[in-house]
Amino acid sequence: MTSKQRAYLKGLAMTMDPILQIGKSTLTPENTSSVAEALEARELIKINVLKNCMDDPKALAQVLAERTQSEVVQVIGRKIVLYKEGRDDKKKIELPRR
Secondary structure, eight states: OOHHHHHHHHHHHTTTOOOOETTTTTOOHHHHHHHHHHHHHHSSSEEEOOTTSSSHHHHHHHHHHHHHTTTEEEEEEEEEEOOOOOOSSSSSSOOOOO
């Protein structure tokens, strides 16, 4: 992903609300499958890491990206933004050219 594409996705994510939360139970298989399903449905998602989660949000983002074959767009504070290119042409986010 180029810096131009990453900047475009960051701009889209600014207006989004987090759709998932990670709490004190940290990453469970259920959380990972929820993230994978959300990425299939939306391509771009924002995740909120709650204060009672003791894990580092950047480390969580990397683990989630590996497990869901997605890309980390950004981690700001306790918010994670992930992107995975979708298969459906209807819901596809058009990225700027490389």
